[in-house]
Amino acid sequence: MKRNPAARAVALAFCTLPMLAHASEADLMQRLDKLAAELEQVKAELAATRKKSDAVEARQLAEPAPVNTSEVSLRSEPQTVLSGYGEVNYNRPTKDASAAQTDVRRAVIGIQHRFDAKTKLVTEFEWEHAVTSATDKGESEVEQLYIEREFDNGLRAKVGLFLMPTGLLNTNHEPTAYYGVERNFVETAIIPSTWREAGIGLSSTLDNGLSWDLGLTTGFDLGKWDAAAAEGRESPLASIHQEGQLAKSRNLSGHAALNWRGVPGLLLGGYVFSGEVAQGAANFAAPNSRVILWDVHARYTPGKWDLAGVIARGTISQTGTLNATFSGNPTPVPSAFDGWYLQAAYQAWKSSDYAFSPFIRYEQFNTAHSYAGQAQGVGVAAGPTEKVATAGANLRVGEGVVLKADYQKFQTDPTRDRLNLGMGYAF
Template identity: 65%
Template sequence: MKKTLLAQALSVIFLGAAIALPAHAGEAELLQRIEKLAAELESIKAELAAARKKTEVVEQKQEALASTVAAAGATGATNGNPAGNASGTASWAQSTVVSSYGEINYTRPRNSTADTQADVARAVIGISHRFDAKTKMVAEFEWEHAVTSASDKGESEVEQLYVEHELNNGMRIKGGLFLMPVGLINTNHEPTAYHGVQRNFVETSIIPSTWREAGIGLSRTHDNGLTWDLGITTGFDLSKWDAASTEGADSPLASIHQEGQLAKAHDLSLHAALNWRGIPGLLLGGSVFSGKAGHATTDFAANDARVTLWDLHARYTPGLWDLSTVYTRGTISNTDALNLTFIGQPTPVPSSFFGWYGQAAYQLRKNDQYTFTPFARYEIFNTARSYSLVPLGLGIAPHEDEKVTTVGASLKVGEGVIFKADYQKFKLDSSRDRLNLGVGYSF
């Protein structure tokens, strides 16, 4: 029986690892999360020790109480008692894991030394607590740009805060503030998990990583490698659009993201994602998000506006190669009347925006302590591909597609520290060409 309990416990751990660890994560991330699962294994060991003591007592009285023990064990199992003890009280030990990641970057534009800067881009502390075998809480707290105050550009924010429970059929349900399952970076955005000093433009300017919403989500992973996610959450608030600033031109959705901060919730949004990992090293997936963004705001000209964003993504890691691509497109409908109120302003609301990239990386040198990985990425994106119609002569021309080529390399030290360097060349605006240096960590 001791061996059976141990085998069951180890099976739970390894099955949990197979489900919880996305195949598209890098080697460092897999090892880091395995280390976290080790903490849960220690909890299971404590549970097994308690179960063994109870088993020894039962075995001593087995001959006299065989029928009673059998009945009690059946009752305990029916009530979800993991140890199968007669009282029906679970002996699962609770566990808490602390994690963190952060990055510091240096940027030097080719044609403007005055804009050269260093930035503590972000520092994040994560806390997860497992209440029992099926229920956990996940939280992440982030600080951006080093200093947060009324006169500084820094931010302090809750990046994630949700509880998740696994149902008996393997389905997982969660509620709270959680990341949207879109693209490749949004749910796996530690600096050790992506190539380049900064996150790519497609998954920041079009997909507003790191993008989270408050709501309820369902997910399940099947034996054939298929994972699906469904949910209903808060969405965007188009009444926040500032046509006099450039925020919407930098990232349409980031400028109207609510981030769980007193979020308007009259209009809720739906999302769905499908990912397949049936072949080792291969990830194929896609997602869609859609919801109205007016929220019945008084005297607002676009209460019927709807935001829709979808993406297709793939990642393949054969041997020492890491190949990935993402295509995404977004639309904001029913903005005609709203844009009439913005005539003369530099940034009306676009009706469509899109982006895609292709990326290749290769582990050129690797030993027990260091991994050196050069990479190259080519991306095209446009934050204002089209606008809704306005009277002739009063509209603004759509933007041209920006094309960015990034080449660089990273040096991982151990499994949790990374040094990065890259150079980025912009097709439309060469004044943005720049050298980037960075250091990051995650554990």
């Protein structure tokens, strides 16, 4: 067993003392010199050992053990995150109070799971109108379900069912994210609200504030058009969207979006979608019909102001022959539909975690701007352009709750004038 140098020196001294007592003066001096030499050797060994230990410790501090960045990311962020949003709304028409109603408009649960630092699953499950059954008006649906992978160059790829990156509302539609009790008409009737498709998408954000999205997805099915119902008048594309439900995929669609955030508080962007909608149906009267939808949007938030605007237009081509088969029905397929809105909000009061923001919005939209293929004098007239002014306020309570109130004035159809109250949350 190897002894500590200091212990060895002490033992040497104790062993030497008895002999010193019987030694002559010459022997004594010789032995003292020898003992001193050995003590110096021990001191040198102690100094060397200490120097070696200090060097090892310094090297360990300067060169820490390699760290797995994926493990650090997963430790700093929960692997599975629960989110959700919902709203309860009250609508009271001013012309007919008996038509007032309260609705649990929607309740949504989102589950996001991160497999590693670069791969995640995003899901959202939605229930609308409180009760879902064969005899009720409620709906239960999968709003999103996709896998996203991020690469080292900043490119992101996703596959599954995801929201289209159009307008200001479609990808940011939680009630805490917009003003007013109800979602605006342009991004509900012209751009179908929470519009999603199944497919693949690529996106990236550049250092200059520019972000882009490209995708190849499912599209619309014009064979679903019901010329005898009013749904197509309310929102042409909402009446023929497939939502990932046994979606016909003979004809796939493409989309592209650009957004620029190069100035603090400013967003400028645009979007275009194109896809054939006959889906290869046999003997279909519009075999090459195509939907094209585009929008341009802007939002600017200087200080307490929040200013926004959207212009959107859609077309459905080669519908003349199809509309001829709908003769006598009230809702032929429109060849064009469009709308726009401008909105301004101002944070007038803030105290602690409360914030009060009045707003005003003006919009025009037409879900049947023009028709094709109708005989002169017997066809359905193009729809009127509805003009709606909305004024109200949002009261934020903390970070995730909002109380809303507004009044809407319809110029073309005053019977739709109404008072709206609402509660929403998001977490």
